[in-house]
Amino acid sequence: MPKVVFVSPGGARRELAIADGWTLMEGAVQHNVQEIAAECGGGCACATCHVFIDPAWLSKLPAPAAAEQDLLDCTAVPRQENSRLSCQLKLTPELDGLVVMLPERQT
Amino acid sequence: MTRHVIIGAGQAGLQIVESLRKEGFSGEIALIGDEASAPYQRPPLSKKYLLGQITAERLLFRAPEHYGRLGVELRLSTRVTAIDPAAHTVTLAEGSQLEWDRLALATGARVRKLGVPGAEDPRVHVLRGVEDAEALRQGLEQAARVVVIGGGFIGLEVAAIARKLGLEVKVVEAQSRVLPRVVAPLVSTFFHELHTGHGVRILLDQQVAALVPSADALTVQTQDGTVIPADLVVVGIGVLPNTELAEAAGLACDAGIVVDEFARTSHPHIVSAGDCTRHRNLLFAAPHRLESVQNAVDQAKVAASTMLDAPVPYAQVPWFWSDQYDVKLQMVGISTGHDSLVVRGVPGPDGFSVFYRSGDRVIAVDSINKPAEHMAARKLIAAGGQCDPERLADTSTDLKTLLQ
Numbered sequence: 001m002p003k004v005v006f007v008s009p010g011g012a013r014r015e016l017a018i019a020d021g022w023t024l025m026e027g028a029v030q031h032n033v034q035e036i037a038a039e040c041g042g043g044c045a046c047a048t049c050h051v052f053i054d055p056a057w058l059s060k061l062p063a064p065a066a067a068e069q070d071l072l073d074c075t076a077v078p079r080q081e082n083s084r085l086s087c088q089l090k091l092t093p094e095l096d097g098l099v100v101m102l103p104e105r106q107t
Numbered sequence: 108m109t110r111h112v113i114i115g116a117g118q119a120g121l122q123i124v125e126s127l128r129k130e131g132f133s134g135e136i137a138l139i140g141d142e143a144s145a146p147y148q149r150p151p152l153s154k155k156y157l158l159g160q161i162t163a164e165r166l167l168f169r170a171p172e173h174y175g176r177l178g179v180e181l182r183l184s185t186r187v188t189a190i191d192p193a194a195h196t197v198t199l200a201e202g203s204q205l206e207w208d209r210l211a212l213a214t215g216a217r218v219r220k221l222g223v224p225g226a227e228d229p230r231v232h233v234l235r236g237v238e239d240a241e242a243l244r245q246g247l248e249q250a251a252r253v254v255v256i257g258g259g260f261i262g263l264e265v266a267a268i269a270r271k272l273g274l275e276v277k278v279v280e281a282q283s284r285v286l287p288r289v290v291a292p293l294v295s296t297f298f299h300e301l302h303t304g305h306g307v308r309i310l311l312d313q314q315v316a317a318l319v320p321s322a323d324a325l326t327v328q329t330q331d332g333t334v335i336p337a338d339l340v341v342v343g344i345g346v347l348p349n350t351e352l353a354e355a356a357g358l359a360c361d362a363g364i365v366v367d368e369f370a371r372t373s374h375p376h377i378v379s380a381g382d383c384t385r386h387r388n389l390l391f392a393a394p395h396r397l398e399s400v401q402n403a404v405d406q407a408k409v410a411a412s413t414m415l416d417a418p419v420p421y422a423q424v425p426w427f428w429s430d431q432y433d434v435k436l437q438m439v440g441i442s443t444g445h446d447s448l449v450v451r452g453v454p455g456p457d458g459f460s461v462f463y464r465s466g467d468r469v470i471a472v473d474s475i476n477k478p479a480e481h482m483a484a485r486k487l488i489a490a491g492g493q494c495d496p497e498r499l500a501d502t503s504t505d506l507k508t509l510l511q
Binding site: 022026029030031032034039040041042043044045046047067070071073074 | 129151165167168170173404430435482483507
């Protein structure tokens with residue numbers, strides 16, 4: 001299973017193994033990563049699973065679709081160039097070692 | 108040691124537990140659920156799960172080991188048979204009793220049954236829990252002709268999935284339009300055409316009189332004599348709140364467990380949250396009952412605050428969503444009592460939003476394939492809903508700028 005490092009706003013790092021094919025959001029929520037709200041349960045509908053991708057990994061992810069682009073304008077912490085919605089990112093073996101930073105708040 | 112007991116291990120029950128711990132409660136917690144599964148998400152049951160795209164494991168809110176870490180006694184497949192408010196106990200089906208300092212009722216709702224002859228046939232399905240969904244998923248694999256009774260959210264979501272699976276689908280609705288209680292007629296028309304465009308046949312103003320079983324079909328008969336043969340029938344005609352335990356314990360109930368804005372029942376040490384409650388929300392004049400994720404989560408947080416003697420009143424804007432085919436409907440606010448509409452965009456595949464106004468205030472917004480407009484609408488309504496209708500309708504005006 002790909003391992004992902006979540007970095008909280010205070011700098012704490014937590015490594016989680018997430019099943020292949022699951023989304024980053026699903027893995028985070030099941031392991032109780034409190035900084036991910038995911039109010040809509042993964043429907044690309046609410047912008048409360050916002051994460052910042054470590055720039056070194058950004059190019060390895062598929063580009064966001066139009067709906068995700070729109071919602072990234074609605075995040076509680078303003079978007080940056082490396083912003084993504086974690087419900088739209090499926091884990092693959094190539095993403096083993098992915099590092100994501102968590103925002104201060106989601107609502 | 109202090110012990111808090113929560114009856115009902117759905118979204119509201121789990122949120123109460125999580126909020127109790129988050130706010131620093133260090134006593135014992137027992138979370139009691141009558142289903143076999145650990146707490147799981149219901150919305151995907153009528154969407155991705157039914158389509159076979161995700162497994163039951165992916166529905167779980169938390170990994171199983173989470174409950175040990177939280178210090179929660181999770182009692183599954185366990186039914187509570189009685190509450191004694193004076194003795195501060197609950198009785199479990201196997202006969203044992205649990206004492207509590209504070210009790211929370213998150214008992215949810217159950218499906219309304221179709222009260223006609225033939226409704227007990229095994230080819231009749233409902234959709235509420237994961238076991239219902241699994242039975243329906245397997246049933247759809249064997250079926251060619253599906254009849255959905257009820258043109259509400261569950262019925263239409265199931266119809267969309269059954270069409271995606273290539274089945275012949277008919278929807279029978281008692282009212283004169285689909286989604287009659289929740290959206291404006293123009294939104295009903297959009298969804299009607301969406302489904303007919305995908306090959307669903309919708310029969311309106313049709314009351315089901317009987318389901319007639321035979322070896323090779325279960326035939327739906329309506330009151331005007333129409334007969335519709337089916338291999339499988341899905342009934343989605345609403346839910347009823349689970350109030351029996353509360354009523355037997357002498358708690359005030361009125362088509363729901365009656366709670367105030369602090370989620371308190373008529374007993375000072377018993378709270379209730381989620382689908383089962385008729386509740387006060389400070390944003391609305393009258394109490395109401397809502398079936399939604401938002402209400403389960405937000406009201407559960409209120410209930411936990413009350414259990415910890417630091418009550419925070421409930422004052423959150425409701426929101427809902429439904430997925431059908433490639434269309435996402437998102438709703439915010441309660442449209443009841445609106446006196447005018449503003450439509451932003453053109454009803455069609457590119458998406459649009461409908462603003463429900465009462466006087467000069469926007470009280471609810473339905474957004475179709477416009478998630479960013481939905482998020483802006485949430486802020487607009489939370490801020491009181493004052494907005495120039497001409498600018499609302501003007502798609503060249505960014506909704507977010509209307510809030511600044």
